[in-house]
Amino acid sequence: MSFLFLVLLLGCLCSFVLPDAQGDALYALKLSLNASSNQLTDWNVNQVNPCTWSRVNCDQSNNVIQVSLALMGLTGTLTPRIGVLKNLTALSLQGNAITGNIPKELGNLTNLGRLDLENNRLTGQIPSSLGNLIKLQFLTLSQNNLNGTIPESLGNLPSLINVMLDSNDLSGEIPEQLFKVTKYNFSGNKLNCGVNYPHPCASSNTDQGSPHKVKVGLIVGIIMGLIVILFLVGLLYFWCKNKHKGYKRxxxxxxxxxxxxxxxxxxxxxxxxxxxxxxxxxxxxxxxxxxxxxxxxxxxxxxxxxxxxxxxxxxxxxxxxxxxxxxxxxxxxxxxxxxxxxxxxxxxxxxxxxxxxxFMQNLSVAYRLRELKPGEPVLDWPTRKRVALGTARGLEYLHEHCNPKIIHRDVKAANVLLDEDFEAVVGDFGLAKLVDVRKTNVTTQVRGTMGHIAPEYLSTGKSSERTDVFGYGIMLLELVTGQRAIDFSRLEEEDDVLLLDHVKKLEREKRLDAIVDRNLNKNYNIQEVEMMIQVALLCTQATPEDRPLMSEVVRMLEGEGLAERWEEWQHVEVNRRQEYERLQRRFDWGEDSVYNQDAIELSGGR
Structure with a gap:
């Protein structure tokens, strides 16, 4: 009898101890993520059972199985104590601003089926301990600052069907088994995929789950559709009923x-x-x-x-x-x-x-380049490089990952904002269509800023993603020079009002140091300056089809494929200049020539 009593007593104690350990771990997570005073207010260390807390789901045995803290603006780091939650099946922390490393203790969560840490600011390497997650199906670590190699252990995960590691700083070899996963994306890194490699960086398969989940999703979709139809019918009845009472909604x-x-x-x-x-x-x-x-x-x-x-x-x-x-x-x-x-x-x-x-407290790139108040720090060269790459990644997302794709139409330094960490944040996207929806007789309207508008957009009113590429190229020149796209004060020393023409001239003369912003006080890498100028000139070619896609721009800024493309561009430029000189000798034209007239005509109607 005493033995039976002891067993019952131990069982009761376990039922209290387990939730308490889970609660301590979750409360530690709340503290490490710097949750504000009005967030997760019911996550109270004095409440023994966390199953009553918001954003936490438990099973019938009071085991925490799901934690969802997505899109809450959380900062801070991930506590290693999260590894205590051994029964966790889903952990969702995407869309925050979490920093630091991914704790290796996540490898203790052997029941985990979904791990989503997308769109944070995580750094360091992907821990090899994630290879212990034998039930993991969905792994999403996109849009962070993770570096190093992809652990071989991830290739051995038996249940994995979806792995998203794009837009990080990963390098090296991708485990071969990961290319066999139903859906994967490794783009935006320095990995052995894409051009010149046997495997693409992203799978073409859009199926995100098993057939069972698809069926469940279809059923849920049908049910939700019926609910929406019923709601609309009720709304129509309500409107008709009140129409005769003089009520207009x-x-x-x-x-x-x-x-x-x-x-x-x-x-x-x-x-x-x-x-x-x-x-x-x-x-x-x-x-x-x-x-x-x-x-x-x-x-x-x-x-x-x-x-x-x-x-x-x-x-x-x-x-x-x-x-x-x-x-x-x-x-x-x-x-x-x-x-x-x-x-x-x-x-x-x-x-x-x-x-x-x-509100972005560090305002815009244009402000930081040209409108600083006394005592405010100048954008250093490493920050300018980071801004260039971040802006390119943002535009790449608009062009190639949005459906329908979004054309910005006014890419410039003033529309690239800086967050508290001086990370680039592209603003004003999608506004062109917002304003132009009122026009019923015009397909589109030329909107933009002088000096940033692509020539084909100015002449035809038709824009494309290559229009944005042109504007991005001008923005790169702003980053390097600190100057405006159009500056009439340059007429005092030369004929080039347009920044693009000014830079082209100095680049031909190999006077790169004369191009760079004087506020940098020569604290820059001249090879990196040359690379950025080359990318800018490739982006601002007169013919839209000759300009690279933004995904290609990202790769060039990361050091892939620029040399070949630049050599090809130089060959075309040499031929074009030789043809111009031949015509000049033939007709004995002076300094005010067709060659210079191109830029004048393009800027005249802005």
């Missing part, structure tokens, strides 16, 4: 400073006009952060002291454009990448369209 319109919060819209916040009016001090000129082809940007402070940037779109005239505006805003909101500015909300009235973004 404008969906997606903020009237008289109020907002209809019954209409859901994903994760975006719908702001009232009055709320943003107060935040920006009635859109005071003293709060203007900048102005571009799509309108002014104002600094604002919300009621909870959150700093925001409010983009007030110009030229929005159509009263029937709400549906199109909604589609475009939704498209912008789902473009999530560490090098893209995240849209957090919007506001609409019958005459206004406003977008709300997080």
């Amino acid at each position: 404008e969906i997606f319109v903020d009237v008289a400073g109020e907002v209809d919060r019954r209409i859901p819209f994903g994760q975006l916040k719908r702001f009232a006009w009055r709320e943003l009016q107060i935040a920006t001090d009635n859109f005071s000129e003293k709060n203007v952060l900048g102005q571009g082809g799509f309108g002014k940007v104002y600094k604002g402070v919300l009621a909870d002291n959150t700093k925001v940037a409010v983009k007030r779109l110009t030229d929005y005239e159509s009263p029937g454009g709400d549906a199109a505006f909604q589609r475009e805003v939704e498209m912008i909101s789902v473009a999530v990448h560490r090098n893209l500015l995240r849209l957090i909300g919007f506001c609409t009235t019958p005459t206004e369209r406003l977008l709300v973004y997080p």
